[in-house]
Amino acid sequence: MLETARQYRRYEKSPVEETRAFLEKIRSEPFNAFVTIDEAGALRDARAAEELLKSPEPGALAGIPVAVKDNICTRGLRTTCASKILSDFVPTFDATVVKRLKEQGAVILGKTNLDEFAMGSTTTSSIAGPTRNPRDPSRTPGGSSGGSGAAVAAGLCAGALGSDTGGSIRMPASFCGITGLKPTYGSVSRYGLVAFASSLDQIGPMAPTARDAAVLFDAIKGHDPLDSTSVPRDYGPTELDGIDLKGLRIGVPEEFFGEGLNPEVKAAVRSGIETLEDMGGRVVQVGLPHIGYGVAVYYIVATAEASSNLARYDGVRYGLRAQDVHELSDMYARTRATGFGLEVKRRIMLGTYALSAGYYDAYYRKASQVRTLIAQDFRRAFSRCDIIAGPTTPVTAFRLDEMVDDPLSLYLLDIYTIPANLAGLPALSIPCGFDSLGLPVGMQLMAPHFREDLLLGAGISFQDRTDYHQEGP
Amino acid sequence: MKITEDEVLHVAALARIRLDDGEVRGLRSQLDKILGYMDILAAVDTAGVNPTHHPLPLVNAMRDDREQGCQELADVLRNAPQHEDGYIAVPRVIGQG
Numbered sequence: 200m201l202e203t204a205r206q207y208r209r210y211e212k213s214p215v216e217e218t219r220a221f222l223e224k225i226r227s228e229p230f231n232a233f234v235t236i237d238e239a240g241a242l243r244d245a246r247a248a249e250e251l252l253k254s255p256e257p258g259a260l261a262g263i264p265v266a267v268k269d270n271i272c273t274r275g276l277r278t279t280c281a282s283k284i285l286s287d288f289v290p291t292f293d294a295t296v297v298k299r300l301k302e303q304g305a306v307i308l309g310k311t312n313l314d315e316f317a318m319g320s321t322t323t324s325s326i327a328g329p330t331r332n333p334r335d336p337s338r339t340p341g342g343s344s345g346g347s348g349a350a351v352a353a354g355l356c357a358g359a360l361g362s363d364t365g366g367s368i369r370m371p372a373s374f375c376g377i378t379g380l381k382p383t384y385g386s387v388s389r390y391g392l393v394a395f396a397s398s399l400d401q402i403g404p405m406a407p408t409a410r411d412a413a414v415l416f417d418a419i420k421g422h423d424p425l426d427s428t429s430v431p432r433d434y435g436p437t438e439l440d441g442i443d444l445k446g447l448r449i450g451v452p453e454e455f456f457g458e459g460l461n462p463e464v465k466a467a468v469r470s471g472i473e474t475l476e477d478m479g480g481r482v483v484q485v486g487l488p489h490i491g492y493g494v495a496v497y498y499i500v501a502t503a504e505a506s507s508n509l510a511r512y513d514g515v516r517y518g519l520r521a522q523d524v525h526e527l528s529d530m531y532a533r534t535r536a537t538g539f540g541l542e543v544k545r546r547i548m549l550g551t552y553a554l555s556a557g558y559y560d561a562y563y564r565k566a567s568q569v570r571t572l573i574a575q576d577f578r579r580a581f582s583r584c585d586i587i588a589g590p591t592t593p594v595t596a597f598r599l600d601e602m603v604d605d606p607l608s609l610y611l612l613d614i615y616t617i618p619a620n621l622a623g624l625p626a627l628s629i630p631c632g633f634d635s636l637g638l639p640v641g642m643q644l645m646a647p648h649f650r651e652d653l654l655l656g657a658g659i660s661f662q663d664r665t666d667y668h669q670e671g672p
Numbered sequence: 673m674k675i676t677e678d679e680v681l682h683v684a685a686l687a688r689i690r691l692d693d694g695e696v697r698g699l700r701s702q703l704d705k706i707l708g709y710m711d712i713l714a715a716v717d718t719a720g721v722n723p724t725h726h727p728l729p730l731v732n733a734m735r736d737d738r739e740q741g742c743q744e745l746a747d748v749l750r751n752a753p754q755h756e757d758g759y760i761a762v763p764r765v766i767g768q769g
Contacts (some may be wrong), residue, residue, distance in 0.1 A: 287751075288751055289750065289751060291743045291744070291747040291748055291750075291751070292743065384727045384728055385727075385728050385730065398725060398726050398727065399727075424733070424735055427732075427733035428726070428728075428730060428733075429733075430728065430730065489716070491712075492712060492713060492716060494709075495709060495710045495712055495713050496713070498706065498710070499710060506687060510688075513688065514753060515753075515760060515762055516748075516751070516752055516760055517751035517752060517753075518751070518753070519753075520753035520754070524763055525763055525764065526763055526764060526765075527762055527763050527764065527765045528688070529763075530762065530763050531688040532688050532689060532690040533690055535687075535688055535689045535690070536689055536690040536691065539689070541695075544689055544691075544695070544699070545699060545702060545703070547687050547689065548680070548683050548684065548687060548689070548699055548703060549703060549706060549707075551683050551686050551687040552675070552679075552683045552703065552707075555683060555686060561714075562710065564723055565713050565714075565716075565718060566710075566713060567723030567724055567725060568716075568718035568721040568722070568723045568724075569713055569716050569718060569721075570723070570724040571721050571722055571723060571724040572716065572718070572721060574724060574727065605705075606702055606706065607702075607705055607706055607709055610706075621724075621727070622727055623727025623728055624727075648728065
């Protein structure tokens with residue numbers, strides 16, 4: 200990304216040529232990474248960027264072709280959430296992150312595939328069909344931002360935006376061998392992100408390298424009055440030269456290396472941590488005793504919030520409306536029966552149940568209390584260390600035809616990513632090795648609130664020393 | 673058993689989703705298994721622990737009460753399944769036509 204920006208400034212490449220080349224690749228891509236390609240819009244953005252590049256300080260993103268997950272609103276460009284219920288929805292406004300990308304001259308190539316309403320970890324439950332992993336097209340790219348993950352891994356864009364509610368940026372980053380950042384809750388505006396679970400959702404960058412992810416993160420972060428959960432504070436630029444790891448305390452919780460972790464993933468992550476040690480980091484043992492409850496807490500809290508957020512899809516103001524209905528409540532029930540896929544129905548049902556009379560205390564209230572204990576675990580851990588390191592996912596990318604029809608076993612894949620969402624912490628996934636099939640393994644780094652500088656800095660320094668991120672599919 | 677088919681139907685009614693018989697059976701057994709897994713939370717001592725509904729200690733975000741622009745009506749209505757005279761139209765709410 201930074202090299203392309205330099206080439207633009209030296210007139211060795213032009214945004215229009217570069218955009219045409221990416222569009223050409225996307226047109227024939229076999230991974231189904233995109234739901235919608237916006238050729239006309241992308242070329243318009245590219246021409247505007249050529250003007251911007253004539254200014255004295257055009258910024259690093261001018262003319263850089265990027266892709267945006269299809270649950271982030273783009274004015275005048277269909278935004279489907281991969282759902283039948285929004286299959287014809289054309290937003291009347293840009294999400295704040297899209298507005299910021301456009302203002303800085305980025306070229307938006309199109310909208311990437313996801314699990315319906317970002318609910319899933321395989322990018323299969325989409326009206327556009329499943330996305331395939333460029334590392335091995337018989338396998339899932341992970342999810343729910345699997346379209347963005349695949350597009351970045353296959354070189355179909357210079358970087359992409361994803362969203363992460365329980366791991367939806369980091370898991371596909373891990374499965375596709377790229378870098379993905381879930382920022383601190385409140386550091387990137389959610390205005391225009393179609394809401395799934397409002398206390399957990401964050402938009403973040405997915406890119407070939409931590410340096411590129413940092414450039415994208417700097418472009419989208421910052422306070423936004425249109426999102427009342429956006430945090431007003433000084434957001435300085437990220438140091439793109441990396442950081443000196445000497446003396447950095449790296450917390451390694453044994454809870455992240457227990458039962459259920461694939462031994463090859465474990466070995467790759469352990470060796471990644473050794474590299475951080477070789478670079479001067481100091482490993483300290485920390486405990487996160489409540490982390491084992493994370494999946495149970497998450498699938499109560501996230502589904503409860505989703506059941507409320509998705510109440511708006513009723514066939515009244517936008518989206519699908521069931522036909523041949525003669526009464527309003529019948530219209531709601533039939534619109535939602537037709538418009539939602541099975542996983543979305545399952546989660547709305549689970550959330551409605553957890554909030555319903557007689558069950559609220561046992562499920563929603565209990566889960567929200569255990570969420571407090573998980574956040575306390577992290578506070579205690581970060582009094583003894585600067586960052587926490589562990590695996591992003593317990594396994595590497597699995598075959599699409601090996602997928603089991605068992606929601607709970609898929610939910611358990613989120614075991615290492617969910618805690619950061621529950622506690623609102625920033626977390627980065629970077630490639631740290633391969634399994635015996637050559638599939639990428641992701642290492643997850645977590646930091647205290649608003650310390651993305653530590654994560655991206657460590658990620659940049661790690662990638663300057665290793666080449667796991669450069670071994671393409 | 674954590675949840676019965678009748679409870680599934682009750683929750684579906686609350687969530688305004690019509691389910692067919694096959695979906696009711698499938699969801700009952702899947703939700704049963706998921707809710708069974710949630711039982712691990714019962715073992716956690718949460719006496720005196722405040723619930724967390726939001727990860728950061730933010731308070732209300734206030735702004736000045738000032739007039740500002742809004743979206744164009746024509747753009748908004750373009751997404752409406754049915755509209756009449758600048759209003760969104762829906763089927764009858766009460767009684768027979």
